[in-house]
Amino acid sequence: MAPASPGAGTPGAAQAAAGAPAAAGAQPLLQVRGLRKAFPNGYQALKGIDLDVQRGEFVCILGLSGAGKSTFLRCLNGLIEPSEGSIRLGGQEVSGLKGRELRRLRGRVAMIFQKFNLVPRATALTNVLTGALLRTPTPRALLGLWDAADRAEALEHLALVGLSEHAHHRVEALSGGQQQRVAIARALLQHPEVMLADEPVASLDPATSHTVMGHLKRLQQEKGITILANLHFLSLAREYGTRVVALKGGQKVFEGPPASITDAVFKGIYGEDAMHVEIR
Amino acid sequence: MGGPSSGERPSPARARPAAVLLDAGALAYGAWAADMLLKPAEAPSLYARWPWLPLVALPLALLWQGTDASLGQRAWSLARRCGSQPAPWSARTMASAVTLGVLGLVAVPLVLLGPGAAGLAASAVVALGLLVLALRDPQERSLAERLAGVHTEILPPARTGPAAWWRRPNAWLVLLLLGLTVAVGVRITDLDLARLFGGAEGTAGLWGRLLDPDWGVAGKVAGLMVETVFVALMASLLALPLAFVLGFVAARNVMGSTPTGRVVHSLVRVLLNVARSMEPIVWATIFTLWVGIGPFAGMLALCVHSVVSLAKLYSEAIEGVDPGPVEAVRSTGSGLLPVLRYGMLPQVIPGFLSFTVYRWDINVRMATILGLVGGGGIGAMLIEAQQVGAWRKVGTIVVFITLVVWAMDVLSSRARRKVG
Numbered sequence: 001m002a003p004a005s006p007g008a009g010t011p012g013a014a015q016a017a018a019g020a021p022a023a024a025g026a027q028p029l030l031q032v033r034g035l036r037k038a039f040p041n042g043y044q045a046l047k048g049i050d051l052d053v054q055r056g057e058f059v060c061i062l063g064l065s066g067a068g069k070s071t072f073l074r075c076l077n078g079l080i081e082p083s084e085g086s087i088r089l090g091g092q093e094v095s096g097l098k099g100r101e102l103r104r105l106r107g108r109v110a111m112i113f114q115k116f117n118l119v120p121r122a123t124a125l126t127n128v129l130t131g132a133l134l135r136t137p138t139p140r141a142l143l144g145l146w147d148a149a150d151r152a153e154a155l156e157h158l159a160l161v162g163l164s165e166h167a168h169h170r171v172e173a174l175s176g177g178q179q180q181r182v183a184i185a186r187a188l189l190q191h192p193e194v195m196l197a198d199e200p201v202a203s204l205d206p207a208t209s210h211t212v213m214g215h216l217k218r219l220q221q222e223k224g225i226t227i228l229a230n231l232h233f234l235s236l237a238r239e240y241g242t243r244v245v246a247l248k249g250g251q252k253v254f255e256g257p258p259a260s261i262t263d264a265v266f267k268g269i270y271g272e273d274a275m276h277v278e279i280r
Numbered sequence: 281m282g283g284p285s286s287g288e289r290p291s292p293a294r295a296r297p298a299a300v301l302l303d304a305g306a307l308a309y310g311a312w313a314a315d316m317l318l319k320p321a322e323a324p325s326l327y328a329r330w331p332w333l334p335l336v337a338l339p340l341a342l343l344w345q346g347t348d349a350s351l352g353q354r355a356w357s358l359a360r361r362c363g364s365q366p367a368p369w370s371a372r373t374m375a376s377a378v379t380l381g382v383l384g385l386v387a388v389p390l391v392l393l394g395p396g397a398a399g400l401a402a403s404a405v406v407a408l409g410l411l412v413l414a415l416r417d418p419q420e421r422s423l424a425e426r427l428a429g430v431h432t433e434i435l436p437p438a439r440t441g442p443a444a445w446w447r448r449p450n451a452w453l454v455l456l457l458l459g460l461t462v463a464v465g466v467r468i469t470d471l472d473l474a475r476l477f478g479g480a481e482g483t484a485g486l487w488g489r490l491l492d493p494d495w496g497v498a499g500k501v502a503g504l505m506v507e508t509v510f511v512a513l514m515a516s517l518l519a520l521p522l523a524f525v526l527g528f529v530a531a532r533n534v535m536g537s538t539p540t541g542r543v544v545h546s547l548v549r550v551l552l553n554v555a556r557s558m559e560p561i562v563w564a565t566i567f568t569l570w571v572g573i574g575p576f577a578g579m580l581a582l583c584v585h586s587v588v589s590l591a592k593l594y595s596e597a598i599e600g601v602d603p604g605p606v607e608a609v610r611s612t613g614s615g616l617l618p619v620l621r622y623g624m625l626p627q628v629i630p631g632f633l634s635f636t637v638y639r640w641d642i643n644v645r646m647a648t649i650l651g652l653v654g655g656g657g658i659g660a661m662l663i664e665a666q667q668v669g670a671w672r673k674v675g676t677i678v679v680f681i682t683l684v685v686w687a688m689d690v691l692s693s694r695a696r697r698k699v700g
Contacts, residue, residue, distance in 0.1 A: 077611055079607060103615065105613070106612060106613035107613035110612070111608070111611040113608060115604050116604075117605050117607060118608070119605045119608075119623065119626050120626055121629065121630075122622070130614065130618075130622050131612050132612075133609065133614035134612060134613035134614060136618075138617055141614070141617075141618040141621065141622075142621050183608070186608075190612055190613070
């Protein structure tokens with residue numbers, strides 16, 4: 001993998017029109033049909049979700065806590081096995097994959113988390129390098145003998161998110177926003193086609209939120225990475241999303257361009273008493 | 281960020297019998313302790329006189345459940361309800377009565393067929409049937425609860441603070457049990473302050489010789505002390521890799537995702553618990569028979585004990601990790617071993633190091649004891665000198681042991697503070 005071309009693992013990604021869904025009729029990158037998830041304790045988190053995502057979209061998923069947003073994202077990269085339904089990524093059925101195939105899927109669908117979930121007591125660089133674990137042979141991975149090209153690429157991604165000087169600092173020493181940018185660099189090292197962001201800014205202050213969302217937006221526009229982000233705030237979805245999907249009680253209750261969310265739609269998603277809260 | 285999957289609520293089905301057993305145990309223990317104080321010293325204990333008496337505690341405990349404020353019910357925050365209303369006294373007592381009846385039902389075949397194999401088997405079948413019936417209930421109710429029309433709930437933590445402790449009858453009960461326990465303890469251990477302060481002059485000669493160590497044997501003692509420290513060191517070093525692997529296997533969050541993993545995990549847990557409940561001195565006796573008397577046997581004994589105790593501590597540290605980083609590394613498509621290496625290990629390393637250093641510290645002290653049963657090191661010489669009454673030699677040995685234990689203590693606490 002040439003370090004000079006991050007994202008080379010996603011052929012065709014760069015050609016995707018910035019920000020705009022591919023032409024109608026083209027096969028969607030991600031096709032979800034009838035997705036259901038019931039947990040062993042009987043809780044129905046997802047009750048039949050259908051969704052098509054075109055290559056290069058920035059889809060914001062809105063909804064209250066417990067609406068099933070997190071479960072939905074975790075099903076997409078196989079962290080949670082759905083109970084029913086189909087997920088096709090680039091035409092290939094990916095629900096029910098096992099072992100090596102499942103891990104390859106996770107490699108293609110990177111994820112960042114609300115609590116950043118960085119490895120503590122390790123440097124920012126090491127954290128980014130865990131994004132290369134899928135392609136690193138196990139013995140080398142266990143000893144920390146990373147590929148020189150991966151190492152160079154990891155430094156490049158850290159530079160991209162503006163953290164070059166922190167590469168060799170332990171992540172506990174970094175601020176929340178910096179930690180989330182390390183997580184983005186880690187995800188980038190996977191050369192993902194899709195990036196899932198589970199409440200990426202819910203633990204951050206408003207100004208830092210915009211920095212992180214801005215980085216995600218750049219990945220979508222400049223690298224053509226498809227992004228699905230769970231968000232609490234409608235204002236963020238309006239500013240960054242190319243499309244908004246809303247979940248409520250495990251079902252899709254709205255889908256459309258961000259501008260089309262009226263007050264009525266908003267109350268439908270969040271309940272009658274909801275008020276607009278904006279992040280500026 | 282728990283997600284619905286981690287909503288592991290305590291189940292009333294488990295808490296209910298636990299509460300009854302606790303209440304029955306408290307009653308039976310209270311009766312035994314009270315009797316212990318009242319009976320003449322040489323008389324046999326309450327249950328030696330009436331072996332069937334503990335069985336009475338069970339119906340009493342069940343009656344107690346009728347108050348919905350028994351010790352056990354409070355301990356597990358249980359409350360019973362009819363629909364959305366608190367269950368009335370009649371329904372609660374009815375549930376207790378039916379429970380007694382059900383227990384009687386289980387006993388019927390035993391009474392009819394006698395306590396032979398047939399009776400036991402028939403009772404087991406009845407018990408199993410009742411159990412299945414209870415398990416199939418959508419609200420996890422017991423047969424008694426279903427008949428009485430109540431169900432048990434685990435109360436959420438109260439929004440208002442609890443009542444002052446002296447307003448709660450259970451607090452007085454616990455105080456009473458504690459008081460009884462101390463009183464019984466005084467009686468059992470034959471505590472007698474007069475003898476403690478009156479008999480000290482008999483040891484004067486012994487103290488004199490202990491405090492005047494025989495420095496002539498210092499060289500020999502030092503040599504044996506070195507042996508003891510190395511027995512402890514080798515035991516800790518050999519235990520480390522084994523305990524490391526076992527610690528992961530015994531951790532629920534590593535093994536719990538597949539049925540096979542869960543079986544292996546439970547097996548290892550049981551094995552570890554059994555092996556841990558055997559004292560090192562028992563292991564040392566076994567190994568002296570196995571490999572002969574000497575430091576090797578002592579080292580093996582310490583090693584086995586270190587493996588099982590460290591594995592337990594390691595597995596608990598592993599079960600306490602933040603699942604976030606583990607999930608994140610998993611989400612990169614990494615295999616199991618790298619997930620453990622990068623998601624878990626960095627989180628548990630400080631704890632592991634601290635436990636291990638502490639273990640070496642413990643092992644040095646234990647290695648001294650193991651010499652008593654042929655485990656080599658300083659202990660053998662200590663028991664020999666003590667048996668022939670060579671108190672000046674004992675004094676020398678005690679000085680050396682004290683020095684080494686003190687040095688280990690300082691080193692280990694410093695090292696643990698450094699890594700922790």
